[in-house]
Amino acid sequence: MTSDRPDPVILSALGLIVVIGLMAVFSASQAVEGDPVFLKQLAWAAVGVFFLVLGTRLSLRWIEEFAYPFYGLALLLLLVTDFAGSGPAGRWLALGPIRFQASEVAKVAILAAASRAFADLSSRPRRFGVFFVYAGIIPAIVLTWLQPDLGTAGATILMLLFMTWWAGYGPGWIFLLVSPVFAALSSISLIYWLAFTAMIVLLLLRRKAPAMLWVVVLTVNTLVAAFTPVVWGLLRPYQQARLTTFLDPAADPHGAGWNVIQSEVAIGSGGLWGQGFLHGSQKGLAFLPARHTDFVFSVWAEEMGFAGSLLLLAAFGVLILRLVWIASRCENSFTSLIASGCAAYFAMHLAVNVGMTLGIMPVTGIPLVLVSYGGSHMVTAMFVVGLGLNAGMNWRVI
Amino acid sequence: MTVRFGTRKPSGRPVAGFFIIYVLIIAGLAARLFHLQILRGDYFREISAQNHIRIVMNPAPRGLIRDRNGEVLVDNVPSFRISIVPSEFSTVDLPLVAGLSGLAPDSLSSLIEIASSRPYRPFPIRTGLSVEEVSAIAENLYRLGGVVIDVVPQRRYICGPEFCHVIGYVGLATSEESYEGQVSGRSGLELSLDQRLSGEPGYRREVVDALGKVVEEYEGGGEVSPRPGEDITLTIDLGLQRLATEVLALEGVPGAAVVIDYSSGEILCLASSPVFDMGRIASGVAGAEWDSICSDPQRPLLSRAWAARYPPGSVFKPVTALYLLQSGSIDGSYRPDPCFGSYHLGGRDFGCWTVHGRLDVVGALAQSCDVFFYRTIQLGSLDGLAAFARGFGLGSRLMGGILPGECRGLVPSSALLDSLYGDGGWGLGNLLNVSIGQGELLVTPLQMACIAGVIASGGAMPSPMLVKDSDISEPPWADLDLPVEAVALVTEGMREAVAGDHGTLRSLGELPWEFFGKSGTAESSAGDHAWVIGFVREPRPLAIAVVVEHGGHGGAVAAPIVSRILQGYLGGGG
Numbered sequence: 001m002t003s004d005r006p007d008p009v010i011l012s013a014l015g016l017i018v019v020i021g022l023m024a025v026f027s028a029s030q031a032v033e034g035d036p037v038f039l040k041q042l043a044w045a046a047v048g049v050f051f052l053v054l055g056t057r058l059s060l061r062w063i064e065e066f067a068y069p070f071y072g073l074a075l076l077l078l079l080v081t082d083f084a085g086s087g088p089a090g091r092w093l094a095l096g097p098i099r100f101q102a103s104e105v106a107k108v109a110i111l112a113a114a115s116r117a118f119a120d121l122s123s124r125p126r127r128f129g130v131f132f133v134y135a136g137i138i139p140a141i142v143l144t145w146l147q148p149d150l151g152t153a154g155a156t157i158l159m160l161l162f163m164t165w166w167a168g169y170g171p172g173w174i175f176l177l178v179s180p181v182f183a184a185l186s187s188i189s190l191i192y193w194l195a196f197t198a199m200i201v202l203l204l205l206r207r208k209a210p211a212m213l214w215v216v217v218l219t220v221n222t223l224v225a226a227f228t229p230v231v232w233g234l235l236r237p238y239q240q241a242r243l244t245t246f247l248d249p250a251a252d253p254h255g256a257g258w259n260v261i262q263s264e265v266a267i268g269s270g271g272l273w274g275q276g277f278l279h280g281s282q283k284g285l286a287f288l289p290a291r292h293t294d295f296v297f298s299v300w301a302e303e304m305g306f307a308g309s310l311l312l313l314a315a316f317g318v319l320i321l322r323l324v325w326i327a328s329r330c331e332n333s334f335t336s337l338i339a340s341g342c343a344a345y346f347a348m349h350l351a352v353n354v355g356m357t358l359g360i361m362p363v364t365g366i367p368l369v370l371v372s373y374g375g376s377h378m379v380t381a382m383f384v385v386g387l388g389l390n391a392g393m394n395w396r397v398i
Numbered sequence: 399m400t401v402r403f404g405t406r407k408p409s410g411r412p413v414a415g416f417f418i419i420y421v422l423i424i425a426g427l428a429a430r431l432f433h434l435q436i437l438r439g440d441y442f443r444e445i446s447a448q449n450h451i452r453i454v455m456n457p458a459p460r461g462l463i464r465d466r467n468g469e470v471l472v473d474n475v476p477s478f479r480i481s482i483v484p485s486e487f488s489t490v491d492l493p494l495v496a497g498l499s500g501l502a503p504d505s506l507s508s509l510i511e512i513a514s515s516r517p518y519r520p521f522p523i524r525t526g527l528s529v530e531e532v533s534a535i536a537e538n539l540y541r542l543g544g545v546v547i548d549v550v551p552q553r554r555y556i557c558g559p560e561f562c563h564v565i566g567y568v569g570l571a572t573s574e575e576s577y578e579g580q581v582s583g584r585s586g587l588e589l590s591l592d593q594r595l596s597g598e599p600g601y602r603r604e605v606v607d608a609l610g611k612v613v614e615e616y617e618g619g620g621e622v623s624p625r626p627g628e629d630i631t632l633t634i635d636l637g638l639q640r641l642a643t644e645v646l647a648l649e650g651v652p653g654a655a656v657v658i659d660y661s662s663g664e665i666l667c668l669a670s671s672p673v674f675d676m677g678r679i680a681s682g683v684a685g686a687e688w689d690s691i692c693s694d695p696q697r698p699l700l701s702r703a704w705a706a707r708y709p710p711g712s713v714f715k716p717v718t719a720l721y722l723l724q725s726g727s728i729d730g731s732y733r734p735d736p737c738f739g740s741y742h743l744g745g746r747d748f749g750c751w752t753v754h755g756r757l758d759v760v761g762a763l764a765q766s767c768d769v770f771f772y773r774t775i776q777l778g779s780l781d782g783l784a785a786f787a788r789g790f791g792l793g794s795r796l797m798g799g800i801l802p803g804e805c806r807g808l809v810p811s812s813a814l815l816d817s818l819y820g821d822g823g824w825g826l827g828n829l830l831n832v833s834i835g836q837g838e839l840l841v842t843p844l845q846m847a848c849i850a851g852v853i854a855s856g857g858a859m860p861s862p863m864l865v866k867d868s869d870i871s872e873p874p875w876a877d878l879d880l881p882v883e884a885v886a887l888v889t890e891g892m893r894e895a896v897a898g899d900h901g902t903l904r905s906l907g908e909l910p911w912e913f914f915g916k917s918g919t920a921e922s923s924a925g926d927h928a929w930v931i932g933f934v935r936e937p938r939p940l941a942i943a944v945v946v947e948h949g950g951h952g953g954a955v956a957a958p959i960v961s962r963i964l965q966g967y968l969g970g971g972g
Contacts, residue, residue, distance in 0.1 A: 162416070165412055165415070165416075166411055166412065166416070168410075168411070170412075261603065264434060264442070265442050267431070267434050267435060267442075268434040268435055268438055268439055268441065268442025268443070269439070269442045269443040270435050270439070271435055271436070271439040271440075271443060272435065272436060272439070301431065301435065305435060306431055306432065306435040306436055306439075309428075309431050309435070310428060310431070313424050313427055313428055313431075316424070317420070317421070317424045320420050320424075321417060321420060321421070324413065324416045324417060324420065327411070327413075327416075328411055328413040336411065340411075340416065343416070343420070347419075347420050347423055350423070350424070350427070351423045351427070354427050355427065355430075358427065358430045358431065358434065359430075360426075360430055
């Protein structure tokens with residue numbers, strides 16, 4: 001595969017997704033009065049094409065070179081947004097007339113920095129290198145979470161875990177990395193905790209882990225497990241309730257839970273062939289406050305039915321699997337990681353957003369990239385596709 | 399073959415793993431789509447055609463409030479509520495619904511106007527109804543679309559109005575996040591502890607037909623039951639609170655009484671008079687009744703125990719005496735020039751209430767001689783006295799926000815007087831006034847009861863506490879470090895006021911236990927406030943403060959109240 005032209009399969013899938021997105025936004029925006037949502041989205045798609053081309057034209061070697069400074073800049077932007085952000089939920093950063101979400105920039109920066117770090121580790125292995133990578137990336141994810149943008153933070157962590165796996169750290173490593181979360185959950189009962197600790201010990205034994213790793217993993221997990229109930233017990237019931245609402249917004253019957261029900265009704269009523277383009281139930285639409293953004297998939301599924309939804313899922317599937325295929329063919333570690341990260345980026349957004357509209361994932365404010373209304377993620381996603389295409393093009397051969 | 403964990407060369411790329419996981423993700427989404435759109439498509443299409451799913455909120459019962467002996471003061475009773483779902487409600491029915499629910503058609507239509515912003519949610523139009531009151535509308539429910547009747551817990555104030563200030567009352571919540579019909583605290587502990595008391599509401603989803611009749615429960619989502627609020631136990635004693643309120647009410651003028659167990663800091667009584675019926679306000683009083691409460695010249699909504707501030711007058715003298723003794727300006731044997739009934743300073747006479755002659759500090763406290771303090775305070779300074787008084791918690795809130803509207807009071811310093819009168823625009827006269835509790839000095843009855851407790855305990859009293867098991871903070875007087883001899887002298891003075899031949903509180907000498915007290919008659923332009931503060935060691939360690947607003951002479955007006963409260967509570971007859 002030494003074509004110097006962008007992969008036509010990916011371009012076709014991308015084109016289909018963007019057209020479906022524009023159609024869905026057009027339909028959803030019928031109920032939005034005054035705001036020219038569709039025209040804006042069209043303009044953003046045009047800007048996105050520019051970034052797509054940019055992504056394919058930039059030298060990946062150059063991106064590898066400047067991955068860390070770029071990541072530092074993204075951290076700075078996140079910090080500024082946390083303290084001086086504006087717009088809904090304070091996630092926006094205004095730069096003159098342009099407003100954008102720093103968390104979108106951060107996603108690309110994390111993709112580049114993690115690829116660089118894992119690529120370096122593969123050529124110059126270091127003890128506990130993977131932990132250093134995570135220590136470096138976690139700040140950006142925490143800042144994203146604080147935006148507050150729980151959905152994006154979650155999708156980014158998942159992307160990072162997939163990249164870790166791609167870099168050669170198998171499921172055992174992944175399990176160790178996420179083990180503190182399980183430690184906190186296992187503190188519910190002694191039996192869970194014993195089972196969890198036994199699993200950790202077995203894993204470490206099987207891998208003949210060095211003493212240092214034993215100490216670190218067991219200490220961290222025991223501390224987390226020991227203090228979770230203590231901290232939880234210190235909270236008053238209303239504080240606990242707030243925390244669970246924060247972690248699981250669907251538990252809030254006024255907001256998120258309501259949206260999911262209406263989303264399920266809208267999607268379900270689509271049936272096999274849908275209610276017809278622009279013929280989604282007006283009442284159904286009125287129920288969905290975020291119908292042209294986070295719940296845009298519900299609009300498409302209602303109007304185009306199971307057939308239309310499958311078409312969109314298939315297009316994403318082709319895009320994602322083709323990116324994995326490209327990643328598998330790259331000889332250079334960095335470009336391979338970039339392409340695999342791009343695939344994970346789209347897979348995770350698809351799973352979290354569509355899963356939410358289908359009522360099988362928690363409600364987090366995360367858009368369906370390339371489809372939902374919104375400039376920041378459209379531009380970012382197009383750029384990410386561009387990077388993926390770039391990885392598959394021949395200038396990786398020196 | 400195993401690979402070492404520390405430094406390792408990454409193995410081959412997990413291409414197959416990636417393919418499988420991504421295909422599984424997309425297949426999972428497709429399967430869920432198949433479930434919703436193909437298997438249950440007809441069901442959802444039917445719902446969508448009517449699109450009438452509604453969420454019915456199920457309010458949580460607020461936490462109970464008990465007194466220190468476990469007596470329930472406030473609980474909840476089931477009551478009926480009529481709500482309207484605007485999207486299902488036909489205006490044709492408006493006159494009928496208005497008539498049946500006992501509302502004026504105009505006010506009903508304005509309520510529906512408000513409700514229309516959320517057309518699919520039930521909006522309560524009447525709450526707190528009995529079975530009889532809803533029966534008329536219940537009989538007609540079959541032909542009224544969009545009318546809902548349900549049962550909700552309603553706040554019931556079992557205790558009488560003697561708790562109207564401490565506990566306060568609830569009303570319909572007005573914040574942005576609250577759901578229609580949500581109740582929240584409006585005053586007193588109901589307000590300050592609202593988060594603990596309120597719990598979490600539950601909800602259920604219903605599928606309703608075009609007429610608004612419930613067809614079925616929504617199949618997709620379960621019912622969430624409400625989580626009741628936290629119960630709260632007060633340190634207040636119901637019997638004492640009731641007794642004190644009744645005794646105060648007998649005076650016919652506003653006043654307050656505070657009783658604290660100074661060994662534990664627990665507040666046993668926080669009474670203020672006059673009172674109002676918070677149960678009626680909570681259930682929604684008519685406008686006229688609310689207006690009459692608000693416009694009452696005796697201001698029953700004001701809690702005089704902590705939200706009003708008064709000049710303390712002579713009940714402040716123990717603080718002045720302790721200041722002078724602690725700073726070493728005087729000692730027990732110090733006897734300044736005699737009192738001739740007034741003191742002349744800068745062309746002005748500072749009067750005393752009688753001619754006392756030559757007194758030591760014990761006698762000056764017992765007989766409440768002003769001239770003694772006029773003379774001796776000149777050995778100290780205004781800022782020294784102010785700092786010392788602040789050390790007792792004067793000028794600051796004692797309850798950490800648990801009592802809404804708690805006053806700080808005011809302790810004048812030279813900086814404050816400079817800002818009031820201009821630099822140097824005040825003089826020694828202001829110091830003389832403050833030394834006998836007059837001038838700019840302002841305190842709350844709660845603060846004065848604490849001062850009595852601090853003196854009784856030699857400074858060891860814990861922070862005042864109103865809710866059992868609440869977090870205990872360091873009291874402001876933790877750093878006072880009162881000398882034992884100074885406390886002994888002041889205590890002796892307060893005992894002499896009751897037991898001595900010339901004491902100002904001789905009427906309290908009839909009490910069956912040793913009472914240590916100080917009377918005060920605080921001058922005020924609209925009539926003097928009558929004060930008594932004091933404490934008993936036996937049979938229980940109690941500190942007390944009573945003030946009667948514009949009541950006149952402390953020894954004559956406030957002392958009998960103290961006597962009745964203590965005898966009634968401690969069982970000495972009367």
